[in-house]
Amino acid sequence: xxxxxxxxxxxxxxxxxxxxxxxxxxxxxxxxxxxxxxxxxxxxxxxxxxxxxxxxxxxxxxxxxxxxxxxxxxxxxxxxxxxxxxxxxxxxxxxxxxxxxxxxxxxxxxxxxxxxxxxxxxxxxxxxxxxxxxxxxxxxxxxxxxxxxxxxxxxxxxxxxxxxxxxxxxxxxxxxxxxxxxxxxxxxxxxxxxxxxxxxxxxxxxxxxxxxxxxxxxxxxxxxxxxxxxxxxxxxxxxxxxxxxxxxxxxxxxxxxxxxxxxxxxxxxxxxxxxxxxxxxxxxxxxxxxxxxxxxxxxxxxxxxxxxxxxxxxxxxxxxxxxxxxxxxxxxxxxxxxxxxxxxxxxxxxxxxxxxxxxxxxxxxxxxxxxxxxxxxxxxxxx
Amino acid sequence: xxxxxxxxxxxxxxxxxxxxxxxxxxxxxxxxxxxxxxxxxxxxxxxxxxxxxxxxxxxxxxxxxxxxxxxxxxxxxxxxxxxxxxxxxxxxxxxxxxxxxxxxxxxxxxxxxxxxxxxxxxxxxxxxxxxxxxxxxxxxxxxxxxxxxxxxxxxxxxxxxxxxxxxxxxxxxxxxxxxxxxxxxxxxxxxxxxxxxxxxxxxxxxxxxxxxxxxxxxxxxxxxxxxxxxxxxxxxxxxxxxxxxxxxxxxxxxxxxxxxxxxxxxxxxxxxxxxxxxxxxxxxxxxxxxxxxxxxxxxxxxxxxxxxxxxxxxxxxxxxxxxxxxxxxxxxxxxxxxxxxxxxxxxxxxxxxxxxxxxxxxxxxxxxxxxxxxxxxxxxxxxxxxxxxxxxxxxxxx
Ligand SMILES: Cc1cc2nc3c(=O)[nH]c(=O)nc-3n(C[C@H](O)[C@H](O)[C@H](O)COP(=O)(O)OP(=O)(O)OC[C@H]3O[C@@H](n4cnc5c(N)ncnc54)[C@H](O)[C@@H]3O)c2cc1C
Ligand SMILES: Cc1cc2nc3c(=O)[nH]c(=O)nc-3n(C[C@H](O)[C@H](O)[C@H](O)COP(=O)(O)OP(=O)(O)OC[C@H]3O[C@@H](n4cnc5c(N)ncnc54)[C@H](O)[C@@H]3O)c2cc1C
Numbered sequence: 132x133x134x135x136x137x138x139x140x141x142x143x144x145x146x147x148x149x150x151x152x153x154x155x156x157x158x159x160x161x162x163x164x165x166x167x168x169x170x171x172x173x174x175x176x177x178x179x180x181x182x183x184x185x186x187x188x189x190x191x192x193x194x195x196x197x198x199x200x201x202x203x204x205x206x207x208x209x210x211x212x213x214x215x216x217x218x219x220x221x222x223x224x225x226x227x228x229x230x231x232x233x234x235x236x237x238x239x240x241x242x243x244x245x246x247x248x249x250x251x252x253x254x255x256x257x258x259x260x261x262x263x264x265x266x267x268x269x270x271x272x273x274x275x276x277x278x279x280x281x282x283x284x285x286x287x288x289x290x291x292x293x294x295x296x297x298x299x300x301x302x303x304x305x306x307x308x309x310x311x312x313x314x315x316x317x318x319x320x321x322x323x324x325x326x327x328x329x330x331x332x333x334x335x336x337x338x339x340x341x342x343x344x345x346x347x348x349x350x351x352x353x354x355x356x357x358x359x360x361x362x363x364x365x366x367x368x369x370x371x372x373x374x375x376x377x378x379x380x381x382x383x384x385x386x387x388x389x390x391x392x393x394x395x396x397x398x399x400x401x402x403x404x405x406x407x408x409x410x411x412x413x414x415x416x417x418x419x420x421x422x423x424x425x426x427x428x429x430x431x432x433x434x435x436x437x438x439x440x441x442x443x444x445x446x447x448x449x450x451x452x453x454x455x456x457x458x459x460x461x462x463x464x465x466x467x468x469x470x471x472x473x474x475x476x477x478x479x480x481x482x483x484x485x486x487x488x489x490x491x492x493x494x495x496x497x498x499x500x501x502x503x504x505x506x507x508x509x510x511x512x513x514x
Numbered sequence: 515x516x517x518x519x520x521x522x523x524x525x526x527x528x529x530x531x532x533x534x535x536x537x538x539x540x541x542x543x544x545x546x547x548x549x550x551x552x553x554x555x556x557x558x559x560x561x562x563x564x565x566x567x568x569x570x571x572x573x574x575x576x577x578x579x580x581x582x583x584x585x586x587x588x589x590x591x592x593x594x595x596x597x598x599x600x601x602x603x604x605x606x607x608x609x610x611x612x613x614x615x616x617x618x619x620x621x622x623x624x625x626x627x628x629x630x631x632x633x634x635x636x637x638x639x640x641x642x643x644x645x646x647x648x649x650x651x652x653x654x655x656x657x658x659x660x661x662x663x664x665x666x667x668x669x670x671x672x673x674x675x676x677x678x679x680x681x682x683x684x685x686x687x688x689x690x691x692x693x694x695x696x697x698x699x700x701x702x703x704x705x706x707x708x709x710x711x712x713x714x715x716x717x718x719x720x721x722x723x724x725x726x727x728x729x730x731x732x733x734x735x736x737x738x739x740x741x742x743x744x745x746x747x748x749x750x751x752x753x754x755x756x757x758x759x760x761x762x763x764x765x766x767x768x769x770x771x772x773x774x775x776x777x778x779x780x781x782x783x784x785x786x787x788x789x790x791x792x793x794x795x796x797x798x799x800x801x802x803x804x805x806x807x808x809x810x811x812x813x814x815x816x817x818x819x820x821x822x823x824x825x826x827x828x829x830x831x832x833x834x835x836x837x838x839x840x841x842x843x844x845x846x847x848x849x850x851x852x853x854x855x856x857x858x859x860x861x862x863x864x865x866x867x868x869x870x871x872x873x874x875x876x877x878x879x880x881x882x883x884x885x886x887x888x889x890x891x892x893x894x895x896x897x898x899x900x901x902x903x904x905x906x907x908x909x910x911x912x
Contacts, residue, residue, distance in 0.1 A: 257854050259784075259785065259786075259787060259854075259855070260784065260787040261787060262786070262787040262789065262792070262853050262854075263853065263854075286854055286855065286874075287854035287855070287857050287858075289857075328873050330858050330859060330860075330873050331859040331861060332857050332858075332859065333856065333857045333858070333859050333882060338857050338858075340873050398648075399649075399650060399651045399652040399655075400651070400652045400655075401652075401655075407899075409899055409902075410899070462889065465721075465889045466889070466892060466893065466897070466898070469650050469651070469893055469897065470645070470650065470674070470675045470727070470890070470893055470894065472889065472893070473720055473721050473886075473887065473889045473890045473893065474718050474719060474720055474721060474727070475718075475719040475720070475721060476718060480721035480886075483721060483886070483889075484721065484886065487849065487856075487882075487885070487886075488856075488857055491849070491853065491854065491856050491857060492857075494853075495850055497792070497794035497795075497850075498792075498794075501794070
């Protein structure tokens with residue numbers, strides 16, 4: 132057992148921390164908020180040069196073969212910087228799905244391009260009626276003579292506008308009329324029949340709603356061999372939950388640091404806010420939440436490659452627990468900033484929105500406590 | 515004991531319903547539903563104020579000789595409840611509910627004759643100049659200074675978080691007229707024409723993306739001494755009198771029910787994949803509804819005490835605390851009900867002027883901005899921490 136960072140991990144943290152501190156300030160955010168792309172391709176190129184896009188990709192596909200802990204190190208710093216580059220959608224989810232489901236040829240064709248920064252990906256999965264149920268997909272795929280035809284509607288597709296390939300989940304109509312298998316399809320940007328309506332996303336970056344109307348795809352658009360993709364989707368989403376948890380920890384920590392500082396500096400009634408016991412206790416609780424979030428996020432990362440039940444429980448447990456803690460830290464940070472906190476004048480408001488988006492993505496605390504319970508397999512004592 | 519209203523009260527209730535049916539246009543109703551900030555835009559709110567005024571209902575809480583309708587507490591409750599149920603716009607609270615009662619209580623006959631009719635008719639639009647950058651919770655430390663010069667005060671300083679200063683033609687403000695040992699004793703209550711030379715206003719955007727508050731700067735602004743309400747140095751007393759009104763509006767449960775209905779309608783619709791089928795959402799919906807039932811009973815208890823001429827005691831701080839917390843719980847549940855669609859940001863304001871169909875169902879648009887802006891409920895008009903201090907001191911005698 133050793134939960135200390137290795138030398139390589141420490142170096143990674145230093146380099147990403149430095150980059151974030153130098154690059155992502157409020158000015159940068161204001162500029163990219165007005166940008167129709169929502170992020171900077173030049174920075175994306177730098178991510179590639181620094182090797183961050185290659186991190187979780189296997190070495191045989193041009194990657195560095197790192198794991199969820201390294202992803203977490205990067206994501207925590209990205210949280211602090213409110214990075215809006217499509218890292219989660221491309222590197223964690225997109226490349227993750229290709230690595231889990233793709234054929235050898237598909238991996239060879241795409242993963243090196245993700246690693247070198249020339250291909251961005253997005254995962255179009257959520258549908259309005261499904262809420263956060265990963266298994267509930269109504270988008271339909273029909274086998275036709277020369278390939279596939281897709282029809283359906285997707286919402287909240289993160290970074291869809293920026294992707295070269297969108298990975299779309301769909302149910303393949305089965306011959307006997309029973310519910311078909313869940314499959315993943317590679318849909319290149321600009322494919323006829325694909326309508327993308329993109330919008331500014333809560334907390335920074337962009338997302339889109341996507342309509343697929345009679346979208347024709349070649350036979351090799353199917354990712355992998357056509358077996359049901361739900362287990363792989365769950366594995367990748369669990370890794371995304373771990374990554375998002377780390378990002379949330381970064382945001383919570385900086386909100387707490389800023390709030391602590393503010394309460395020491397802001398004077399009312401002739402003394403700092405932090406001189407009041409209720410404020411001191413609130414800050415102590417916030418510090419506890421930050422620290423707990425850090426622990427459970429680390430658990431999700433360390434268990435990201437465990438067997439499905441243990442992995443799922445760790446990921447959902449983290450999402451649920453961090454969701455609650457993040458809400459407390461975010462809401463109290465705003466509260467303790469007074470009116471300043473509910474405006475765009477300070478960064479607190481931007482961080483607040485990003486944490487709200489975190490809580491929404493892939494479902495909130497109640498959803499994940501429920502999944503945690505449903506997965507069963509309670510951790511025994513002395514495991 | 516009886517929870518039902520009397521026959522006369524029922525008749526009054528019907529009269530209110532009829533009035534609303536005849537005067538609340540679909541545009542006003544839609545604009546109100548699509549307003550994610552605390553106050554309605556003046557073009558919406560004032561249209562409603564004018565309709566109320568035509569009926570003689572422009573200022574429900576005022577005494578008859580000032581132009582009020584002479585309602586019993588029960589009638590006021592029924593009126594507010596029916597308005598909330600129907601989704602009527604917010605009027606200019608700073609005029610009708612804040613400065614109005616102060617002028618009625620402490621103003622000169624000239625001030626009453628000039629200002630009150632203009633509030634009733636909607637001709638004047640008021641903003642509240644209390645808070646300053648250095649003086650929020652500790653309001654008595656305010657520094658904006660009014661120095662006597664002949665028949666004028668010359669005002670220098672700045673006010674901040676001033677709701678709708680960019681719409682208002684008048685401000686009531688607390689200003690420092692004297693450096694007294696006890697800071698409260700050097701404060702005066704003054705009425706300012708917002709078109710006076712030397713006033714500039716800077717917009718401040720709230721986190722929901724709305725322009726509701728402002729910073730207002732005063733650079734040698736001349737205000738006639740006759741615009742002072744009451745005595746010099748007594749402004750704190752008047753200002754606190756007003757805060758009691760701000761906090762203890764006393765009739766909030768109906769509005770909260772209306773807000774909860776919006777959320778539960780969404781939860782029961784296919785647009786949210788029937789979020790209500792999620793047992794967690796259903797349980798929390800009930801938890802909030804029971805909180806509103808509780809609040810309503812407290813309000814009705816206060817009402818009953820008032821009807822029989824009793825003093826309900828220091829409940830206004832308790833009510834303010836609960837109302838703000840319940841409101842935040844409603845907005846939070848709203849965010850969870852709309853799920854992934856909560857990631858959608860619509861920057862255009864006002865939302866009711868959107869001329870393109872948004873990417874999510876229209877009724878979802880205000881949900882996230884309401885949650886974001888709604889963080890302000892536990893901050894303005896005395897934060898929750900300050901309210902708890904007041905409860906400890908005034909109610910518990912600590
Ligand atoms: C089961 C048990 C076993 C114990 N065993 C031992 C033992 O082996 N040896 C020993 O020496 N003692 C022991 N104690 C005593 C224990 O350490 C004291 O109870 C403790 O220090 C609190 O003191 P008190 O009970 O006098 O409560 P008080 O100090 O009177 O406190 C009463 C309440 O007021 C709160 N409070 C007090 N001061 C503040 C403040 N400044 N701000 C905010 N809140 C405040 C406290 O949190 C508490 O809720 C034991 C107590 C218990 C209950
Ligand atoms: C949307 C909005 C609209 C507003 N509209 C108006 C308006 O129209 N006119 C106007 O004059 N003002 C307005 N305000 C200002 C509002 O009244 C102030 O925000 C409020 O008084 C708090 O002051 P502050 O923001 O400076 O916070 P601060 O006083 O700096 O407080 C910051 C935090 O510290 C806490 N705190 C402060 N002192 C203590 C203490 N002694 N003990 C424990 N905790 C403490 C507070 O509770 C808060 O959580 C508005 C504010 C908002 C957000």
